[in-house]
Amino acid sequence: MTNTIKNDGTPLNNSVEKTRGGYKALGMSGAKCVVLSGLNSSVxxxxxxxxxxMGLIAHFGALWCDENYSSFNPKREEHFFDHRAMASKIFRDCQACGPYIESHExxxxxxxxxxGQLLVNGQKLWSSEGEVLEHGVHDGRVYPANGDVGFDLSTPEANDDDVNKVFKALGGVNWRQPLAAELILGWFGMACISAALPRRPHVMLVGPAGCGKTTALDTVKxxxxxxxxxxxGPQRMAGYxxxxxxxxxxxxxxxxxxxxxxxYSLDTYLIARMSYSLQESDExxxxxxxxxxxxxxRFYTPFIAACVNPPKMEPADISRWTILDAMSRKENAVMMSESEAREIGPKLARRFIAxxxxxxxxxxVVRKCILAAGGDGRMADTVGTLLASYWTFVSNQPATEDDANVLVEMLDIKARIELHSETDEKRCLDSLMSKVMPFKVVQGNxxxxxxLSIAQAVALVxxxxxxxxxxxxxxxxxxxRVVKQxxxxxxxxxNSPEHQELRKVFAGTKWSTGGWSVVLRRLPGGGESTQRIGAGLGAAKVTIFDIPADLASANDEECRLMAA
Incomplete structure (x- = not known):
């Protein structure tokens, strides 16, 4: 810009605005230079x-390039943009920074x-304490300006009436599980700050057609x-x-x-598993x-899904998803329009961040109470995150131990413990014991x-x-082989995955080609040994585990070990 000079040589304007443009070197990505543009704060x-x-002018600003890399050609007697000098300087600066770590962006x-404070990167960069920062590098992380989060420092915080409107809309469905509307509201709060959390639980809304699950999902969206x-519909990995x-x-x-x-749903489950606990240091x-x-x-994506018949889940998925059953719409349900939800949403996010x-x-506190009630660490991570997020909306004071106990009691923790108790080892055992095959049995003479199922055969032995x-x-x-030890x-x-009869037993399961030994070893009494399975058979590596009590004999008299 042009500065007006006084007679004494000092600028007439006290503040000289710096020309917008330029770059900050970030490092090398292979043979490419990575910089932060001072023109639009993009990487x-x-x-x-x-x-x-023209490429350098487009990225870093025409005025800035003219001011910093303008040279005079004496032959032509004209000034020109020395882009070669600028390109060389960019290479030198980026090479001096070393390799660019993309996960730091x-x-x-x-x-x-x-x-420990939150940093909101949208059209502006600001902290949860209200401090406005410039887009750029802060504490070793790069914050480019490349999108809108939907709210900023000027957005007013939601009041209690706003929270109640959303809660009533989510509660317009007859949910089978207690605290279902609270958990969905908690999921929304968690989704607003998902990347800042160590765990990102997912929610699945299940129910018959017309029960209101899609309306609840749309409200949160x-x-x-x-x-x-x-x-x-189920999405593909490339789309994600x-x-x-x-x-x-x-x-x-x-x-x-x-x-x-x-x-296709397997792709969603895979991304959901990774998103649940992915940290910034992971690739x-x-x-x-x-x-x-x-x-x-890298994914930091919390999922909320709605369906009539959910795709089959593995035990690892069940512990990461909270399943809520919608039975029907309430007759006096008060729905929320799209415009009203889009107006309240930014204010709710602002309230949560504050x-x-x-x-x-x-x-x-909530996590501690879930563990004390008999839940495991994964349940505390999943349900505890949602309940704590819900509490943040309804109170400006942290939950006390009494508050947390009330929430956990209302949650029906026993039912959730039973739901989360399914594991790969139990599923593998069920696949083994439920297999029905022909057996020769003595009946009278x-x-x-x-x-018989293998479970029935084992019980007879x-x-x-x-x-x-x-x-x-x-x-x-x-x-x-059944033994008493x-x-x-x-x-x-x-153990051998080449055992053809065992491969037939596990046919149609994910252990059809082997791997059952590692999983069954996690059962009570699990271990590995070298034993003979039957008469005339050589010693082999076997997995040993306790037979479930309902299959074992109730008679405590000593039984002879079966002949090898």
Whole structure:
């Protein structure tokens, strides 16, 4: 800009505005230079071929380039932009910074600062304490300006009436589980600051058509505004890579049905598993690029999904998702319009961020109460996060131990403990014990063939091991042996994944090609040994575990060990 000078040589204007533009070197990404543009505060990656005259002017500003890299050509007697000199300087600066760490780049969203406060990166960068910062590098993290979170420092905080309106809208459904509306409201608060949290639980709304689950999902989606990624039906991995990687957006998936498209749902479950606990230091999913470089895909995405028939979950998924059953709409339900939700949503987010310290203190107390009530660490992470988030909306004071106990009691913690108790080892044991096969059984004076499950066959051996030699022989063919050691009935299972009979037993399960030994070893009494399974068979590596009490004989008299 032009400065007006007084007679004494001092500027007439006291404040001289700096020309907007330039760059800050961030490092090298392969052969590309990575810089932060001073023109629009965006991260730019430049190869040598892209550092032409017009490219540099477009990224770093025409006025800034003229002021800093304008040279005089004596032959032509004119000034020109020396883009070669600027390109060389960019290379030198970026090479001096070393490799660029992409995981240090924080895009649009709410992040956890080094001092424990929240940093909101939107059209402006500001902290939960109200301090406005410049986009750039802070505490080793890069904050470019590249999106809108839907609220800023000037957004007013929601009042209690706003919170009650949202709560009534979410409570317009008859939910089977207690505190369902509270958990959904808690999910919304958690979704606003998902990247700042160590755990990001997911919510699935299940129920018949027309019961109001989609309305509840849409309400939360509209409340989130720009921080929501709405989609319908099971999505593919490539879509998640392009839409959610590196962002703090929450995913609202409607019509997330099992059945013919259930294969696609595995991609959603995979991203949800990783998003649940991914930390910034983790690289996430690494994929190679056509240029031979590695690219990292990182997800901080909490999911909320709605469906009639949910796709099948693994135990690892059940512990990360909170399943809420919608039965029907309430007759006096008060729904919230899209415009009203989009108006209240930013104010709710602003209220939550202002109460960040309330959430932190409440989460510790609620988590402790869930553990004291018999829940495990994963349940405390999942449900505790949602309950603490809900409490942050309804109180400006951290939850006391009495407050947390009331919430946990209302939650029906016993039912949730039972739901979370399903594990891979129990599922593997069920697959083994429920397999029905033909066995020869003595009935009176006759030897007959009956279809028995392996559990029934094991129970017969436990009841009388001396009178069922045919069952014992058949079990040994299947790679199984029932024994009593140290007063406990135990089952030996051959470890080898090449055992053809065991492969048939586990056919149709994820252990059909092996791996059952590692999983079954986690059961009570689990271990590994070298044993003979049956007469005439050599010693083999086996997995040993206690037979469930309902299958073992109730008779405490000592039974002879079966002959090898």
């Amino acid at each position: 730019v990656k430049l190869s040598h071929s892209e550092m032409n005259e 924080r895009g649009t969203g709410v992040w956890l600062g080094k001092d 509209f409340l989130l505004g720009p921080l929501a990624f709405g989609c319908t 890579y392009q839409s959610l990687s590196g962002t703090t957006r929450a995913a609202a998936v409607d019509e997330f049905e099992g059945g013919s498209s259930s294969g 996430g999913i690494i994929r190679g690029t056509p240029g031979g470089a590695a690219k990292s895909y 109460r960040w310290s309330v959430y932190q203190a409440s989460e510790k 006759y030897l007959v063939t009956r279809s 436990c009841e009388d091991p001396t009178c069922n030699p045919e069952i014992i022989a058949r079990l040994s063919q299947l790679g199984l 140290n007063g406990k009935w135990q089952l030996f299972v051959v």
